[in-house]
Amino acid sequence: MPEAEVSKLGVEVKATIMDREAVRRALFRIAHEIIEHNQGVDNLALVGIRRRGVPLAARLKEIIKEIEGRDVPMGILDITLYRDDLSSRLEQPLVRSTAVPFTLDEIKVILVDDVLYTGRTIRAALDALMDLGRPQSIQLAVLVDRGHRELPIRADYVGKNVPTSRREVVAVRLDEFDGEDAVVIEEYGVLGGEVS
Amino acid sequence: MASIKRKDILSLREMDLAEMELILDTAESLREIIDRPIKKVPTLRGKSIITFFHEASTRTRTSFEMAAKYMSADTASIAASTSALVKGESLKDTALTLQAMGADCIVMRHGVSGSCHFLSRLVDAKVINAGDGTHEHPTQGLLDMYTIRKHKGHLDGLKIVIVGDVLHSRVARSDIWGLTKAGAEVSIAGPATLLPEGMREVGVKSHIHLEEALPGADVVYVLRLQRERQSKGLLPSLREYARLYCVNARRLSLAKPDALLMHPGPMNRGVEISSEVADGAQSLIVEQVTSGVAVRMAILYLLLGGASE
Amino acid sequence: MTLLVKNGWLLDPASGQITQGDVLCRDGSIVAIGPDAAATAPDCGAPVEVLDAAGMLVTPGLIDMHVHLREPGFEYKEEIATGARAAAIGGFTTIACMPNTSPVLDNAAMIAFVRDRAAQQAIVNVLPIGSVTKNLAGNEMAEIGDMVQAGAIGFSDDGKPVWNGEIMRNALLYASMYDRPILTHSEEPYLAEDGQMHLGAWSGVFGLRGIPAAAEAAMIARDCMLAELTKGKLHICHVSTELSLSAINWARSRGVEVTCEVTPHHLVLTDKLVGDSGYDTNTKVNPPLRATTDVAAMVEGLRCGAIEVIASDHAPHSFDDKDVEYNYAANGIIGLETTLPIILTHLVHAGKVDLATVIRAMTLAPAKVLGLERKGRLAPGMDADLTVIDLDATWRIDSAKFASKSRNTPFAGWEVQGLAVATVVAGRVIQRAGQICV
Numbered sequence: 001m002p003e004a005e006v007s008k009l010g011v012e013v014k015a016t017i018m019d020r021e022a023v024r025r026a027l028f029r030i031a032h033e034i035i036e037h038n039q040g041v042d043n044l045a046l047v048g049i050r051r052r053g054v055p056l057a058a059r060l061k062e063i064i065k066e067i068e069g070r071d072v073p074m075g076i077l078d079i080t081l082y083r084d085d086l087s088s089r090l091e092q093p094l095v096r097s098t099a100v101p102f103t104l105d106e107i108k109v110i111l112v113d114d115v116l117y118t119g120r121t122i123r124a125a126l127d128a129l130m131d132l133g134r135p136q137s138i139q140l141a142v143l144v145d146r147g148h149r150e151l152p153i154r155a156d157y158v159g160k161n162v163p164t165s166r167r168e169v170v171a172v173r174l175d176e177f178d179g180e181d182a183v184v185i186e187e188y189g190v191l192g193g194e195v196s
Numbered sequence: 197m198a199s200i201k202r203k204d205i206l207s208l209r210e211m212d213l214a215e216m217e218l219i220l221d222t223a224e225s226l227r228e229i230i231d232r233p234i235k236k237v238p239t240l241r242g243k244s245i246i247t248f249f250h251e252a253s254t255r256t257r258t259s260f261e262m263a264a265k266y267m268s269a270d271t272a273s274i275a276a277s278t279s280a281l282v283k284g285e286s287l288k289d290t291a292l293t294l295q296a297m298g299a300d301c302i303v304m305r306h307g308v309s310g311s312c313h314f315l316s317r318l319v320d321a322k323v324i325n326a327g328d329g330t331h332e333h334p335t336q337g338l339l340d341m342y343t344i345r346k347h348k349g350h351l352d353g354l355k356i357v358i359v360g361d362v363l364h365s366r367v368a369r370s371d372i373w374g375l376t377k378a379g380a381e382v383s384i385a386g387p388a389t390l391l392p393e394g395m396r397e398v399g400v401k402s403h404i405h406l407e408e409a410l411p412g413a414d415v416v417y418v419l420r421l422q423r424e425r426q427s428k429g430l431l432p433s434l435r436e437y438a439r440l441y442c443v444n445a446r447r448l449s450l451a452k453p454d455a456l457l458m459h460p461g462p463m464n465r466g467v468e469i470s471s472e473v474a475d476g477a478q479s480l481i482v483e484q485v486t487s488g489v490a491v492r493m494a495i496l497y498l499l500l501g502g503a504s505e
Numbered sequence: 506m507t508l509l510v511k512n513g514w515l516l517d518p519a520s521g522q523i524t525q526g527d528v529l530c531r532d533g534s535i536v537a538i539g540p541d542a543a544a545t546a547p548d549c550g551a552p553v554e555v556l557d558a559a560g561m562l563v564t565p566g567l568i569d570m571h572v573h574l575r576e577p578g579f580e581y582k583e584e585i586a587t588g589a590r591a592a593a594i595g596g597f598t599t600i601a602c603m604p605n606t607s608p609v610l611d612n613a614a615m616i617a618f619v620r621d622r623a624a625q626q627a628i629v630n631v632l633p634i635g636s637v638t639k640n641l642a643g644n645e646m647a648e649i650g651d652m653v654q655a656g657a658i659g660f661s662d663d664g665k666p667v668w669n670g671e672i673m674r675n676a677l678l679y680a681s682m683y684d685r686p687i688l689t690h691s692e693e694p695y696l697a698e699d700g701q702m703h704l705g706a707w708s709g710v711f712g713l714r715g716i717p718a719a720a721e722a723a724m725i726a727r728d729c730m731l732a733e734l735t736k737g738k739l740h741i742c743h744v745s746t747e748l749s750l751s752a753i754n755w756a757r758s759r760g761v762e763v764t765c766e767v768t769p770h771h772l773v774l775t776d777k778l779v780g781d782s783g784y785d786t787n788t789k790v791n792p793p794l795r796a797t798t799d800v801a802a803m804v805e806g807l808r809c810g811a812i813e814v815i816a817s818d819h820a821p822h823s824f825d826d827k828d829v830e831y832n833y834a835a836n837g838i839i840g841l842e843t844t845l846p847i848i849l850t851h852l853v854h855a856g857k858v859d860l861a862t863v864i865r866a867m868t869l870a871p872a873k874v875l876g877l878e879r880k881g882r883l884a885p886g887m888d889a890d891l892t893v894i895d896l897d898a899t900w901r902i903d904s905a906k907f908a909s910k911s912r913n914t915p916f917a918g919w920e921v922q923g924l925a926v927a928t929v930v931a932g933r934v935i936q937r938a939g940q941i942c943v
Contacts, residue, residue, distance in 0.1 A: 078225065081226075081237040081238070081239040081267075081497070082237065082238060082239070086239065086501050086502060087501075087502065089502055091199055091502070092199055092497075092498060092501055092502040094218075094221070094222070095222050095225040095226060095494075095497065096225050097224060097225040097227075097228065098225070098228060099228070127238065128237075131232070131234050131236060131237065132232060132234075133233075209710070286829060287829070287830055288828060288829065306830070307832075308830040308831055308832040308833065309701075309711060309712035309713050309784070309831065309832075310711070310712075310713070310780075310783070310784025310830065310831045311784075311830040311831070313783045313784045314784060314829075314830055314831070317783070328712070329712050329713070329832070330712035330713075331711060331712025331713075332712065363709075366712060369710070369712065392708075392709030393704065393705060393706055393708075393709050393715075394705060394706020394707065394708075394709045394710065395709070397706045398706075398710070
């Protein structure tokens with residue numbers, strides 16, 4: 001289930017589990033792992049899942065360029081239209097654009113997202129990718145895996161495994177959106193703020 | 197999150213700018229689906245959309261059907277000539293029948309102004325006005341706004357001239373409402389017998405002479421002239437109309453050099469618009485059609501994609 | 506049968522004065538009026554029914570001279586009996602009914618039919634209006650003389666204009682022989698053809714074909730000129746525009762004698778309501794709801810006396826006649842049960858027109874137009890038709906409770922102030938507290 005956008009009322013930061021340096025090192029390691037596992041960057045493409053998967057994918061692209069000296073194509077995927085929970089939501093999420101300006105055929109796609117939780121976002125992303133073409137393979141890179149899978153989905157590259165309870169929210173903050181790089185755990189506080 | 201605050205899309209005059217912009221932004225995101233090799237997303241799977249065209253139309257009806265199918269919805273279509281309406285079944289009974297069949301959404305075009313308001317009161321299904329009498333054609337207004345915004349980057353401050361039979365044009369009315377709410381300056385031009393009263397009260401200037409209306413225009417929007425206007429005594433002849441009001445290269449050059457040329461279609465080439473400009477570099481007439489599908493996909497998504505209340 | 510209406514605020518439209526007192530009625534006529542009316546009249550031993558009107562306004566019985574009762578032919582919309590009950594609830598003691606029935610009231614037999622039907626079934630006075638032309642076709646004059654003898658009170662082709670000027674001229678001349686008025690629905694038919702609402706800024710916005718004020722005013726001017734030519738008795742029905750009133754005033758400045766009436770909806774509602782109500786067909790009426798300036802002109806015309814009469818143009822239509830797309834809906838608004846409260850709330854209580862003027866417009870003025878010498882005034886010798894009004898009662902119009910068969914009113918649900926708490930016809934209390942009691 002994609003992260004609920006919890007209102008700031010009634011949410012408190014319980015712990016910071018990754019700081020700026022930790023995020024940077026994790027991304028560095030993931031980039032190396034991707035290159036190693038795929039024996040180079042031939043036929044590779046990065047696809048960031050909106051919203052926070054996009055800057056993460058962009059950063060991985062930069063790091064891979066530093067390491068291998070090669071440009072890996074990058075696309076942006078909005079999975080709103082493929083969500084399985086649309087008809088049960090009262091307020092509709094905004095659809096943003098999808099831009100994958102290259103063919104996916106024969107390509108090894110690295111899907112990039114910030115947090116892997118129930119697995120439903122990735123399921124939607126897989127359906128969306130299949131409608132865009134026929135990749136040779138799809139691998140998944142996430143910054144945080146917080147467990148509690150509801151579908152048989154697993155990540156190939158993980159920044160950090162973080163065991164959590166369902167009451168908690170794992171929030172990835174990135175410079176591009178939030179003005180800082182960190183991974184924090186928030187919990188619904190005593191004010192009893194409701195999740196929409 | 198922004199949302200459509202209403203059950204139906206009946207008129208742009210009743211919508212606020214935020215709702216219209218939400219539709220345009222969503223259309224922007226959905227536009228690329230039309231260019232994909234597999235033009236399908238599963239979002240509206242299981243929803244049923246019925247197009248009910250009491251007045252004949254190929255292009256609008258097909259546009260809605262394509263939009264629905266690209267979103268995986270099921271569609272069915274009723275055309276007036278073959279429907280029970282001709283046999284004398286009232287609109288009211290037809291509507292209740294469609295609802296009883298489980299329609300989630302009815303897209304209706306009808307010759308009487310206000311008939312979509314009437315339909316909306318009768319059924320729980322979402323109602324989309326595909327043109328009611330001479331009142332409004334909101335999805336056309338929205339696709340025109342989308343097309344202009346795509347090329348000019350914004351709508352406010354633009355000078356837009358609508359040329360032709362504004363009196364009988366529901367397209368013109370929707371364009372006027374949508375564009376003025378977005379901050380554009382709209383004026384109309386045509387013979388006095390084809391311009392409605394009271395335009396000044398809504399901030400729209402009227403011109404009798406095309407040569408006075410066009411200078412400085414960012415968009416020239418040409419309306420279709422129907423042949424029956426001559427038989428109703430509003431015009432002496434189509435030939436005279438063409439001589440005085442046909443938008444051709446010479447007249448179009450009076451507008452800004454980068455002015456956009458638009459037309460809701462279908463065109464009467466040689467009457468209200470010359471082939472030279474219709475097929476020329478400034479013409480967005482074909483692109484309007486594609487915009488139409490994207491805008492209609494956005495509307496269907498926003499009306500049907502969420503929970504039903 | 507003796508009726509004593511006690512202790513009311515008595516308004517005599519002839520003087521415009523309000524005095525406190527009683528009204529004593531015997532055998533269908535008013536015999537005495539004043540603070541101690543019971544004492545002034547000779548006692549003839551008959552039982553006295555007493556109607557306590559303390560704190561209430563007592564006026565001559567209200568007269569609505571423009572009502573459609575739909576019988577014969579359209580009984581599914583209204584009947585003489587039900588229309589009369591609606592009138593009684595609304596405080597009206599006399600109504601004049603238009604001839605556009607099926608068959609049309611264009612001969613003595615039909616006039617007699619209405620009179621007989623009313624005598625048997627109507628609890629208020631019903632005065633039939635005959636048609637000007639045979640079958641309302643506008644081609645030949647109907648048997649006006651014969652209809653007068655059968656009891657027709659006036660003549661009209663209402664619903665349609667008498668568009669042939671020569672026929673209108675002859676009708677005015679002919680009817681004047683019997684001192685009966687021609688009541689015109691003045692409308693130039695081609696200008697008004699296919700029109701759905703008033704032609705103005707709003708018709709352009711709402712996308713409905715508009716009827717220009719000129720369609721009404723031009724025909725009024727013609728009718729007034731023919732009245733000048735023939736010296737006939739002309740009464741203009743449902744005036745609705747400032748332009749029309751100007752035409753009437755101009756004709757009067759030339760010495761033409763012409764009277765006119767206005768409906769409650771043309772005094773209160775505007776054309777913008779058509780779209781604002783979501784194309785509610787209860788706003789569809791002919792003449793259509795007009796612009797704000799026209800409504801203001803009608804109110805001012807009533808206030809200063811240029812418009813003498815308020816008449817409802819009670820036009821019942823069934824649910825199916827109205828529950829269709831706007832263009833296909835029938836024209837018309839019912840009014841017998843809403844006229845008094847709407848007029849009191851939006852003109853009198855709103856401070857726009859004083860009470861005496863408004864009551865006069867619904868009593869003495871229509872009585873004069875129709876030549877009813879014993880109605881419309883509170884004086885000894887007049888018919889004992891009375892309306893007792895609670896000026897202060899506030900309530901909400903509930904069309905589901907109407908006595909009329911039809912429900913087509915745009916005033917449904919309106920909060921109003923003012924109510925007819927009793928209606929007396931020929932000395933008999935026929936309506937009390939909203940209930941028919943005969």
